Amino acid sequence: MSVPAGGRVDAAAVRFRDSWSRLLRQGHGAAVSPGVLGPLVYRTAELLSRAHGEDPFDPGPAERAGALLVDAQFTDPVVLAHAVELLQQWPAPDDRGPALTGAFAAGWSAALRDRTLREQEAIRRAVDLARREAERALYASEARFRAMFERAAIGIGFADLEGNLLVVNSTLQDMFAATAEDMRGLNVESLVHPEDSSGVWETYHELVQGERENFQCDKPYYRRDGEVIWTHLTVSLIRDEQDTPRYQVAMLEDITDQHRLQERLRHQATHDPLTGLPNRTAFFERLEALFDDPGPGARFGLCSLDLDGFKNINNSLGHEAGDQLLGAVADRLHSGVAPLGHLVARLGGDEFAVLMERSRGPQEGIAVAQRVLGTLAPPFLIGDQQLVVRASMGVVEQPVSATTASAAMRSVDLTLYRAKKEGRGRWTLFDPQRNAVAVSQYAMSVRIPMALDRGEFFLDYQPLCALDDGAMVAVEALVRWRHPELGVLGPDEFIMTAEDSGLIIPLGRWVLLHACEQAARWADRFGDAAPRMNVNLAVRQARNAGLIADIDRILRSSDLDPGRLQLEITESAMLGPRDPALQALHELVGMGVSLTVDDFGTGWSNLAYLRDLPVSGLKIDGSFVSELHASGEDPVGWRIIGGMVSLAHSLGLSVTAEGVETAADAQRLRAIGCDCAQGWYYGRPVRPGEITRRIVEAAGGTRADGEG
Amino acid sequence: MTRRRWVPEGTDQDVPNVARVYDCYLGGSHNFAADRELAREAVEMWPDLPLIMRANRAFLRRAVQFLAGEGITRFLDIGSGLPTFGPVHEVARVVQPEARVVYVDIDPVAVQHSRLLVADDPLCAVVEADMRDPAGLLARPAVAELLRPREPVAALLLAVLHFVTDEEDPARIVRELSAALPAGSALALSHGSREGRPDVVEKHEDLYARASAPLTMRTREEIVALFEGFRLLEPGVVYLPEWRPQDPAAVGPHPELFSGLAGVGLKP
Numbered sequence: 001m002s003v004p005a006g007g008r009v010d011a012a013a014v015r016f017r018d019s020w021s022r023l024l025r026q027g028h029g030a031a032v033s034p035g036v037l038g039p040l041v042y043r044t045a046e047l048l049s050r051a052h053g054e055d056p057f058d059p060g061p062a063e064r065a066g067a068l069l070v071d072a073q074f075t076d077p078v079v080l081a082h083a084v085e086l087l088q089q090w091p092a093p094d095d096r097g098p099a100l101t102g103a104f105a106a107g108w109s110a111a112l113r114d115r116t117l118r119e120q121e122a123i124r125r126a127v128d129l130a131r132r133e134a135e136r137a138l139y140a141s142e143a144r145f146r147a148m149f150e151r152a153a154i155g156i157g158f159a160d161l162e163g164n165l166l167v168v169n170s171t172l173q174d175m176f177a178a179t180a181e182d183m184r185g186l187n188v189e190s191l192v193h194p195e196d197s198s199g200v201w202e203t204y205h206e207l208v209q210g211e212r213e214n215f216q217c218d219k220p221y222y223r224r225d226g227e228v229i230w231t232h233l234t235v236s237l238i239r240d241e242q243d244t245p246r247y248q249v250a251m252l253e254d255i256t257d258q259h260r261l262q263e264r265l266r267h268q269a270t271h272d273p274l275t276g277l278p279n280r281t282a283f284f285e286r287l288e289a290l291f292d293d294p295g296p297g298a299r300f301g302l303c304s305l306d307l308d309g310f311k312n313i314n315n316s317l318g319h320e321a322g323d324q325l326l327g328a329v330a331d332r333l334h335s336g337v338a339p340l341g342h343l344v345a346r347l348g349g350d351e352f353a354v355l356m357e358r359s360r361g362p363q364e365g366i367a368v369a370q371r372v373l374g375t376l377a378p379p380f381l382i383g384d385q386q387l388v389v390r391a392s393m394g395v396v397e398q399p400v401s402a403t404t405a406s407a408a409m410r411s412v413d414l415t416l417y418r419a420k421k422e423g424r425g426r427w428t429l430f431d432p433q434r435n436a437v438a439v440s441q442y443a444m445s446v447r448i449p450m451a452l453d454r455g456e457f458f459l460d461y462q463p464l465c466a467l468d469d470g471a472m473v474a475v476e477a478l479v480r481w482r483h484p485e486l487g488v489l490g491p492d493e494f495i496m497t498a499e500d501s502g503l504i505i506p507l508g509r510w511v512l513l514h515a516c517e518q519a520a521r522w523a524d525r526f527g528d529a530a531p532r533m534n535v536n537l538a539v540r541q542a543r544n545a546g547l548i549a550d551i552d553r554i555l556r557s558s559d560l561d562p563g564r565l566q567l568e569i570t571e572s573a574m575l576g577p578r579d580p581a582l583q584a585l586h587e588l589v590g591m592g593v594s595l596t597v598d599d600f601g602t603g604w605s606n607l608a609y610l611r612d613l614p615v616s617g618l619k620i621d622g623s624f625v626s627e628l629h630a631s632g633e634d635p636v637g638w639r640i641i642g643g644m645v646s647l648a649h650s651l652g653l654s655v656t657a658e659g660v661e662t663a664a665d666a667q668r669l670r671a672i673g674c675d676c677a678q679g680w681y682y683g684r685p686v687r688p689g690e691i692t693r694r695i696v697e698a699a700g701g702t703r704a705d706g707e708g
Numbered sequence: 709m710t711r712r713r714w715v716p717e718g719t720d721q722d723v724p725n726v727a728r729v730y731d732c733y734l735g736g737s738h739n740f741a742a743d744r745e746l747a748r749e750a751v752e753m754w755p756d757l758p759l760i761m762r763a764n765r766a767f768l769r770r771a772v773q774f775l776a777g778e779g780i781t782r783f784l785d786i787g788s789g790l791p792t793f794g795p796v797h798e799v800a801r802v803v804q805p806e807a808r809v810v811y812v813d814i815d816p817v818a819v820q821h822s823r824l825l826v827a828d829d830p831l832c833a834v835v836e837a838d839m840r841d842p843a844g845l846l847a848r849p850a851v852a853e854l855l856r857p858r859e860p861v862a863a864l865l866l867a868v869l870h871f872v873t874d875e876e877d878p879a880r881i882v883r884e885l886s887a888a889l890p891a892g893s894a895l896a897l898s899h900g901s902r903e904g905r906p907d908v909v910e911k912h913e914d915l916y917a918r919a920s921a922p923l924t925m926r927t928r929e930e931i932v933a934l935f936e937g938f939r940l941l942e943p944g945v946v947y948l949p950e951w952r953p954q955d956p957a958a959v960g961p962h963p964e965l966f967s968g969l970a971g972v973g974l975k976p
Contacts, residue, residue, distance in 0.1 A: 027759075030763070030766060031762035032794075034955075073734070073735060073736070073793050075735040075736070115737065116737040119736055119738045120738075122821060122824060123737075123738040123739065123790075123817070125820075125824065126738075126817045126818070126821035126824060127817050129824075130816035130817045130820045
């Protein structure tokens, strides 16, 4: 208690102390421990009393009181305002009042300024320490990563997204036999190699565009010294904190030794040790690969060759000389043909083969054959003997789609056999007609029932398109035979035999059933957008008593709308008005199936009968259009076609032209008024999936899924 | 509690830092312009905030001194921030002069600041750790050392769990920490609640979206549930000033305005 001179309790002083205590106990004071707050209230009130009453006036205690408040974190300016107010309300014995209040305020402010500066310094120092600590940690982690990067057993390189190499580790430099300077700034995209797996660069571009995070592959590179190194490559995308792609890191593991070993093993398995040429296994692998996914219109060539009289050489000069000769022949074949990109193989004994994986036509196959024979023409020096060697060759040059690997081998063997038979030292080109004859001589007909059992037949479909808008209105089912020895045979090669033997009846039934099932699937899926199905009806089928029952059953079992089926009857099957089979045709039409005359213009036609036949259309034989091609501009030919069209139209028949190969044909036929066209220009016979794709495409979609 | 960034955590002075904003509310100067700006906006919207923060500090003091009075000498202050006003070791030593304190914070600036403060104190340690990884936190040498003698430890989670989002699962954090505490240990917890001032809570949360850690205020039920496995001491989970006030009259007529809820539990 402050007791002023005279010992009398000063009521104003008591009032001040009470107010002072209240002031310090609210606000911030509420959070201060009572054990701290009580002494603080007492001590500051005491200091202020001294400044208030002591003589002479000393501002020091008032300043200290202000400072003590700040020390106890009474830093709110509101506290100062209230304190000044209380001091002013406490009358001083002299005129020291303003000086006292000023001293208190100055003490408070000076302490606050000190405190503020101290705290700012402290917090900045803390920030600084934290930052240095973080930098130290970053540096330590960077040092660890750098050590790992530098000492890694795998090659590591960082590049920007444009592919410019920024930094590479020493392992990578060693792998590429290059210095860091050589590699810095090198662009990743320049590191192509002809043996890069397909798609690797597309994948790379997906990565740098941020569409994928990483990829792995085996990839060869050229070293700086020209050597090739094989690597297992892993490339990862590095993103920044905003997830934006920034860099790429490539990790390369040297797998050259493994690769070489693998290649070596593969080489041993696929090469002939005597000549070093690919062996029969390798040759077949490559040949079969051609048929995996042929491009449209892809052609290939195959030459089979054997040395004339090799057995005699072997017998007279010994096996060693024979082997030397084979080696020498292999060398010449290889150096003569391999540079053209063709594969030369030894199939066994004195039998060699050349595979042309790409060919533009028979003349290319012939050129290769001539070249091969040319390389073998100069005499061979074996020991001290000059040997003149001649060889016979069979040459097959075909569209890939026309055959299979085994059928092609069979064809080339047959052709080689012909070459030998016709006189040695020559090449012979595969002739499909002669092959077909050879094939039919194979007593094919006896195999047809077995082939039906084994499912060796299949159907391709060729589009029939409306000439006015090109829409595919129908497809013609064309039967194929995947003959186990002869490869894929077209109808020309076996239908005649089938007709002759009567086997056309079960075969025809099979064709009808499968074509109708396919047509029903399309109709089911595409409705009106599905094409009509045209199926050939052979003469013998037309006359078969069971025909109506067969077709009725097939339509029912396949659940096909009869209106979607059209039967094509060749002109030669045309029946006279009193033919009993005519009744069957009328019944078919009565069922809702339509009929059309096939190969029109090729046989004897009694045009008058057309009027009495229940047909709705006719197909002009392909020979008409194709002959126009052969003879160039032929106004007479066109007039004949025009005549047929107008005749058909006058009978109310629609007309389809076959053999349409060019846009000009189509244009001309359209002008003549022909309704539909069929031929290569509108599409070759294809697998049903391809037809499905065309339907989808025509409907505006691009989806191409499975067959059906 | 933090966003991923390349600038060392907490050293970016342009991002309001929750520890430094808290210092602003308490009238300190351990802060930068961005912190003061956020504090100013928050106080403008919710003028009671400084009072609430002081009430939280007062709760800390009462809770620590109560537990020290119960014989606890080991304190683990998680989310200690800038312990400028009545740090735990000072408060505890009024009762237990040998009290040991380990301060834990995720903010490296707060950690460095605390280290400056207790640099010469052999009974104190400061650890930089993320409470969302309790196993990692407990494995820090100073923390492990505090727990080793298996004497009761007071775990302080004061005004920190509201910086843990629901996805980060605050209950899991408490559970995993609690599992490491010896029997007889205590948990003192305070937490921003959705009660009391529901009118400003969401706006306040929005404001903190730009700070170093976003805020998730919780309901009383959620806060009570955090004490699972502890025996809640009287008076249970209550508004900050209501927890064992030294002067019951000081509680005031509207404790709900303090909004923050607090409680202390003992591990059997």
